[in-house]
């Protein structure tokens with residue numbers, strides 16, 4: 001099953017993230033792999049960003065084009081998994097974000113993460129609360145990194161004067177190697193970004209969901225969101241050892 005970006009392109013811009021008109025000091029565009037379309041994005045810290053989604057490294061995308069904007073289901077691929085990381089690992093020394101391969105969901109329903117040393121105590125707290133909420137409602141699990149090569153590095157970024165409406169950043173799906181998820185501090189004028197709903201929103205991106213599958217800013221996951229998550233992270237794909245049960 002493949003989920004493509006066009007739904008995202010037509011989706012309403014996140015209400016809270018777009019509480020003030022989006023600004024972008026530097027825009028760029030690039031062709032999308034395996035398609036005849038191009039996409040415009042904003043350049044933030046050397047990354048290509050669309051709304052709050054990290055598309056990849058701006059430099060790499062300008063050289064190679066945008067990756068296929070799809071997230072493949074790991075549990076459907078594991079019989080014959082794509083070599084998602086091989087091409088990316090070769091380039092990783094110059095770019096933390098891959099650019100030419102499809103993303104996947106997380107193997108055995110388990111997203112591996114590590115807090116960066118710059119992550120504030122509040123970012124850590126709301127991320128952990130959001131993880132607990134998702135775990136309690138779905139078959140997704142979160143595990144702190146030990147030696148895994150593929151993981152989400154979670155940090156806190158200083159709110160950008162040039163893009164004050166940005167509240168978070170995340171890559172969609174598992175892209176191979178270290179990938180980023182950031183919350184901004186102190187946040188825009190309308191309030192803090194370090195909240196559980198915003199943390200959950202960015203985690204949903206990291207799990208492989210675009211905005212069409214995310215109902216933002218609710219106290220917990222909605223029935224529609226749970227259904228979408230269960231489709232891509234079924235109980236059958238869960239590694240029992242990751243669930244904290246014997247075996």
Ligand SMILES: [Zn+2]
Pocket residue numbers: 014051052053201205211
């Ligand atoms: Zn978003």
